[in-house]
Amino acid sequence: MHTDRSGLVAALDIGGTKIAGALVDDHGRLVVRAQRPTPAREDAATVMGAVAQVLEELARAAEWPRVLAVGIGSAGPVDASRGTVSPVNVPGWRAFPLVAAVRERAGGLPVVLVGDGVAMTAAEHWQGAARGRANALCMVVSTGVGGGLVLNGRLHTGPTGNAGHIGHISVDLDGDPCPCGARGCVERIASGPNIARRALDTGWRPDPGGDRSAAAVAAAARAGDAAARASFERAAQALAAGIAATATLVEIEVAVIGGGVAGAGDVLFAPLRERLRDYATLSFASGVEVLPARLGSDAGLVGAAAAAAQELGLWTPPTAG
Numbered sequence: 607m608h609t610d611r612s613g614l615v616a617a618l619d620i621g622g623t624k625i626a627g628a629l630v631d632d633h634g635r636l637v638v639r640a641q642r643p644t645p646a647r648e649d650a651a652t653v654m655g656a657v658a659q660v661l662e663e664l665a666r667a668a669e670w671p672r673v674l675a676v677g678i679g680s681a682g683p684v685d686a687s688r689g690t691v692s693p694v695n696v697p698g699w700r701a702f703p704l705v706a707a708v709r710e711r712a713g714g715l716p717v718v719l720v721g722d723g724v725a726m727t728a729a730e731h732w733q734g735a736a737r738g739r740a741n742a743l744c745m746v747v748s749t750g751v752g753g754g755l756v757l758n759g760r761l762h763t764g765p766t767g768n769a770g771h772i773g774h775i776s777v778d779l780d781g782d783p784c785p786c787g788a789r790g791c792v793e794r795i796a797s798g799p800n801i802a803r804r805a806l807d808t809g810w811r812p813d814p815g816g817d818r819s820a821a822a823v824a825a826a827a828r829a830g831d832a833a834a835r836a837s838f839e840r841a842a843q844a845l846a847a848g849i850a851a852t853a854t855l856v857e858i859e860v861a862v863i864g865g866g867v868a869g870a871g872d873v874l875f876a877p878l879r880e881r882l883r884d885y886a887t888l889s890f891a892s893g894v895e896v897l898p899a900r901l902g903s904d905a906g907l908v909g910a911a912a913a914a915a916q917e918l919g920l921w922t923p924p925t926a927g
């Protein structure tokens with residue numbers, strides 16, 4: 607029987623719409639939760655005020671004295687080396703010193719910061735589809751495309767906490783300009799909004815006043831709509847090229863894909879597995895498996911805790927399970 611005396615990590619998952627918090631145990635269970643909407647259009651202090659409220663609510667829990675550290679997964683870019691965050695969707699925070707601000711409100715506990723893609727990767731490696739895999743790429747395909755890497759059995763964060771950010775690898779040299787400044791990025795083709803945009807541009811006609819999301823495009827693709835199907839095939843091609851590049855560079859065995867767009871199921875995964883054969887051609891890259899993510903909306907919290915536990919050596923390594 608699991609003892610309830612073990613240490614906990616206070617996890618924060620900071621995004622453009624909500625700030626979620628939880629106390630996470632060494633089995634990945636969320637024993638206490640708290641959440642606030644992100645005041646994303648407000649100034650830096652107001653956004654931090656919402657984070658402080660989440661922390662205060664967690665700190666009122668009876669379990670708080672067992673907390674050993676705080677793990678933060680934040681929308682990026684983040685800079686873990688400086689302890690700052692500059693989330694694209696939170697303009698009030700630019701190089702905001704989040705680690706110092708959280709440490710001050712958490713009684714001086716150690717604080718570990720990673721990007722949200724890296725956090726999701728930590729979660730899938732600990733509890734999900736990449737469990738037991740020594741080398742993996744995990745991706746979130748949603749409003750944007752993020753990701754992270756497991757190398758040699760460990761979460762690979764990179765110096766600033768952004769390693770594995772596959773959404774901004776270019777897979778189309780002269781492709782459309784990406785908001786990041788480059789061209790033809792994976793995200794510019796495979797994110798939900800870009801899948802929907804391309805489907806609309808090429809003749810998909812949603813019901814008047816109806817849903818124009820990637821989920822609606824997926825439903826149309828399943829119903830046989832050619833433009834909807836082609837847009838998902840193009841997204842699958844971009845993801846396949848990015849996965850193949852990663853497999854060739856660092857010999858991943860598995861690519862795990864989560865996020866809302868992954869909810870399209872076979873509309874995405876079938877062409878993705880097929881196109882991967884076109885790009886991952888060398889013997890050591892051709893065996894890479896593609897799997898859907900297993901953890902849902904709690905992946906950010908579970909992963910923030912796992913990243914902190916690994917960094918600080920709190921729990922047994924995630925691969926031990």
Ligand SMILES: [Zn+2]
Pocket residue numbers: 773774775784785786787788789791793
């Ligand atoms: Zn880009």
